[in-house]
Amino acid sequence: MNENIQDFNEQQQSVDYKAILFKFYRYWYFFAVTIFIAIIIAFIFNKYTKPIYEVKTTVLIKDKSENKLNPQDLLGMGLFNNMQNLQNEIGVLSSYSLTYRTLTKIGFEVSYFSEDNFMTKELYKSSPFEVIMDTAYPQPIGAQFNVNFISKDKFRLEAKDEEAKMYIYSKQRMVEDRKEDISIDKTFSVGQTIQTKDFKFKVLVNDNFDPYKDLKKSFSFVFKDYDGLAKEFKSFSLEPINKEASIVEIKLKGENVKKLTDFLNSLTKEYLAKGLERKNVVAIRTISFIDNELQGISDSLNSSEKALMLFRTNKEIMNLDDEAKQVFEKMMQLQDEKAVLIVKSKYLLNMKEYIEKNRKLDELIVPASMGIDNTVLNDLTMQLTALYMKRTEASQYSMDKNPSLRAIDLQITTTKNALYENVKSAINSNEIALKEINSRVSSINSRISNLPETQRVLFGIERKFKLTDAIYTYLLQKRSEAQITQAANLSDNEVLDEASGVGLSPVYPKKSLNYIIALILGIILPILYILGKDYFNDMVMEREDVEKVTKLPIVGHVIHNDKASKIPVIDSPKSTIAESFRSVRTNINYLLKGKERQTILVTSDMVSAGKTFVSINLASIFALYGKKTLLMGFDLRKPKIYQDFGLTNSEGISSYLINKSKLEDIIQFSGIENLDIITGGPVPPNPAELIASEKCKEMFFKLKEIYDYIILDTPPVGLVTDAFLLMRHVDANLFLVRQGFTHKKIFASIIRDMELREINNLAILINDVKLTRSSYGYGYGYGYGYGSGYGYGYGYGYGYGYGYGYGYYSDDKDSSKKKTFLQRIFGKS
Numbered sequence: 001m002n003e004n005i006q007d008f009n010e011q012q013q014s015v016d017y018k019a020i021l022f023k024f025y026r027y028w029y030f031f032a033v034t035i036f037i038a039i040i041i042a043f044i045f046n047k048y049t050k051p052i053y054e055v056k057t058t059v060l061i062k063d064k065s066e067n068k069l070n071p072q073d074l075l076g077m078g079l080f081n082n083m084q085n086l087q088n089e090i091g092v093l094s095s096y097s098l099t100y101r102t103l104t105k106i107g108f109e110v111s112y113f114s115e116d117n118f119m120t121k122e123l124y125k126s127s128p129f130e131v132i133m134d135t136a137y138p139q140p141i142g143a144q145f146n147v148n149f150i151s152k153d154k155f156r157l158e159a160k161d162e163e164a165k166m167y168i169y170s171k172q173r174m175v176e177d178r179k180e181d182i183s184i185d186k187t188f189s190v191g192q193t194i195q196t197k198d199f200k201f202k203v204l205v206n207d208n209f210d211p212y213k214d215l216k217k218s219f220s221f222v223f224k225d226y227d228g229l230a231k232e233f234k235s236f237s238l239e240p241i242n243k244e245a246s247i248v249e250i251k252l253k254g255e256n257v258k259k260l261t262d263f264l265n266s267l268t269k270e271y272l273a274k275g276l277e278r279k280n281v282v283a284i285r286t287i288s289f290i291d292n293e294l295q296g297i298s299d300s301l302n303s304s305e306k307a308l309m310l311f312r313t314n315k316e317i318m319n320l321d322d323e324a325k326q327v328f329e330k331m332m333q334l335q336d337e338k339a340v341l342i343v344k345s346k347y348l349l350n351m352k353e354y355i356e357k358n359r360k361l362d363e364l365i366v367p368a369s370m371g372i373d374n375t376v377l378n379d380l381t382m383q384l385t386a387l388y389m390k391r392t393e394a395s396q397y398s399m400d401k402n403p404s405l406r407a408i409d410l411q412i413t414t415t416k417n418a419l420y421e422n423v424k425s426a427i428n429s430n431e432i433a434l435k436e437i438n439s440r441v442s443s444i445n446s447r448i449s450n451l452p453e454t455q456r457v458l459f460g461i462e463r464k465f466k467l468t469d470a471i472y473t474y475l476l477q478k479r480s481e482a483q484i485t486q487a488a489n490l491s492d493n494e495v496l497d498e499a500s501g502v503g504l505s506p507v508y509p510k511k512s513l514n515y516i517i518a519l520i521l522g523i524i525l526p527i528l529y530i531l532g533k534d535y536f537n538d539m540v541m542e543r544e545d546v547e548k549v550t551k552l553p554i555v556g557h558v559i560h561n562d563k564a565s566k567i568p569v570i571d572s573p574k575s576t577i578a579e580s581f582r583s584v585r586t587n588i589n590y591l592l593k594g595k596e597r598q599t600i601l602v603t604s605d606m607v608s609a610g611k612t613f614v615s616i617n618l619a620s621i622f623a624l625y626g627k628k629t630l631l632m633g634f635d636l637r638k639p640k641i642y643q644d645f646g647l648t649n650s651e652g653i654s655s656y657l658i659n660k661s662k663l664e665d666i667i668q669f670s671g672i673e674n675l676d677i678i679t680g681g682p683v684p685p686n687p688a689e690l691i692a693s694e695k696c697k698e699m700f701f702k703l704k705e706i707y708d709y710i711i712l713d714t715p716p717v718g719l720v721t722d723a724f725l726l727m728r729h730v731d732a733n734l735f736l737v738r739q740g741f742t743h744k745k746i747f748a749s750i751i752r753d754m755e756l757r758e759i760n761n762l763a764i765l766i767n768d769v770k771l772t773r774s775s776y777g778y779g780y781g782y783g784y785g786y787g788s789g790y791g792y793g794y795g796y797g798y799g800y801g802y803g804y805g806y807g808y809y810s811d812d813k814d815s816s817k818k819k820t821f822l823q824r825i826f827g828k829s
Helices: 003-015 016-025 027-048 076-092 097-106 224-235 255-280 281-315 322-356 375-395 404-448 453-488 511-536 541-545 577-591 611-624 639-646 653-657 687-691 693-706 722-730 744-756 794-795 810-819 820-826
Strands: 054-059 110-116 120-121 128-133 139-141 146-151 154-170 173-190 193-195 200-205 219-223 237-238 246-255 495-499 552-557 598-604 629-633 668-669 675-678 709-713 730-740 762-769
Touching: 016 193, 054 255, 076 237, 076 246, 076 255, 097 255, 110 128, 120 611, 139 173, 139 219, 246 255, 255 495, 281 322, 281 453, 322 639, 375 404, 375 511, 404 722, 541 552, 541 762, 552 577, 577 598, 577 611, 577 730, 577 762, 598 611, 598 722, 611 639, 611 675, 611 709, 611 730, 611 762, 629 639, 639 668, 639 675, 653 687, 653 693, 687 693, 687 722, 693 709, 693 722, 730 744
Parallel strands: 552 762, 598 709, 598 730, 629 675, 629 709, 730 762
Antiparallel strands: 054 246, 054 495, 110 120, 110 219, 128 200, 139 154, 146 154, 146 219, 154 173, 193 200, 237 246, 668 675
16 A cells, blocks of 8 residues: 555656646746836836936145145145145035025025926926025025916916924024915016015016926916035035045035036036135235325324425425435435334334134234234234134034143133233334334434424424325235235145036936836845745645655645535536546555545545535536445534535434434435445434444444445544544545645644654645646646546646636636736736
């Protein structure tokens, strides 16, 4: 008997490679549909996702000590200083203040939009209209104004915002504690002033307006404050192009290429302008100081000039005599020297006052610009200005308690004290020089006293005029020098490549990559679905699930019954399920080597596996074979076969075994030719003992002489021992496994126990197989290889997975019509 099982297993294993090929092949439709859907999703995503572009510009950060011999370079500190300078400039470029300054000059206060194919598109410099707002009047920030043109001269304006913040552009600030309910829906004329308590502006059409297109479109605009714009545009990134270079690349991503380009170009422009302003700060402050001084001196000069002219006119004297001229020339030389000292004295006193009152010391004028040749004083002033600038840059990305800021503050204090002492020393030196000049002037005044009175008066008026004129001329000279210095200054840094949108491709979405990802997902997702379904499924779904547990032969598969009848082999003899029972019949005969009289037991691990259904139809298919067949309902605890045939259960196996009925009295005709039935009979209190009795053995002996085939419907072996007790009386034991119902672990536990019992001719029968693409081992090639010893199983089984039997089966057309598109994809019956 074991040789029969071994031969049968060899028949199965010889065709396993074909089953594996079918397992891969049967999912081609599912894979194709998944890939198609994934590519469609990628197409829709690419089409309706707003493209994101990346615009970039490069700036060369020059070394501030370029073309200068720096002693630190000789000590190997030059590279460190260069890197520090680079990081400082990156800090300036990325600063909020520079971004804010740029946005106040570029004109991004109003954003325009249009609706196109369910997508909102910004119209930067391509809007058909322009909003002219009153900057002195509050405007609602973030409120969307919808514009629909009725004609070129009229439009409808709609807006609704319950809590709009108000912003005054001229003051660059929000109106504190004020949120307005913006509500408007009205028709206006183009150019008409639109004013409420909440806003004031007018709408003008421009050269972009096309009445044939724009009258059909919907437009909108939004006011944006500078702080909000700064946060929006501060998302740009900065980094050196490599570790050794001082070239910084600035990148900005967004939807509108032109807007991004304009912003980056304006940003670098303002950055260079800011750097140039820092270089020109000395010249600008010098010019400002001189201008303030010139205002007062100009009045004195005019007054002196008028007095001189009036005296000459009244006294009818135009010039001094020769002796007076000589004295006057010496006096003028001293007056010129005194004028320079007076200007220097005023500057030094002004610097001392700045230091004493702790004013903005970073605004100090370099002494050299005023002609003060004091190297120490000039150096200290430049150092103090540089320290203040360094602190300003460092404070942008450091807290006040940062050690580096404290170190800078300490340097500022030390430098300021040293500067103060040097200023006082310079003032003292200047006063000494003035005293000497005044002494020499006094000696000349003694000679002037000997001149005639008229000459003396004229000499005094001209001396006062010449002194004021000398101071005025000196200041004009220094002012001119400062202006020349300012005009000659150039920015330390340079824009290498301006931002440009020419030839840019979107960085998002990457269309080609999306299609590749869709293709990969279209392949991976079905694989994950299949593997996941197998991994997380605890039920037996395919032949391999059984083969992993046991090497017992599988005698066949019973197709899912979608008929109303419980005996489809009789009511639908040409159906696929009837043909599946014929296959099982053939395989059992092969398993038992064509034994003429056969007793077959049908059992399972748990209830609802379909034992009674299989038993009835298996008995019916043997009866149709023209053999005398008996169906015995050995489920004495829950008898129910009699209900399916409309028979009585007053007498049956239980009554016979307790000697209350005769054998011929318990045999009932089923109504099917060649098929008799013995029901379970009344439920006994001790079914196991009755089955194990000698009376039961005697009954089987008698029945085997009468019938060719005896089919036993038994209770589950996982619940009671009845089936085990009956197995000694049978030739073949069929263990039912129901697809999608039998639990793998329970099945494995019970079948291993049965194998240890060495039960003869124990085989597996798969029940309720659904012929779909998700039927794993069954859908394509149901019955594949089983009964191939008779040349039968492969031929008819091949067509089942497709829903066809090539016209051999009565339910082919019905089954194909019942499947919907989704059912064919996901294999749902």
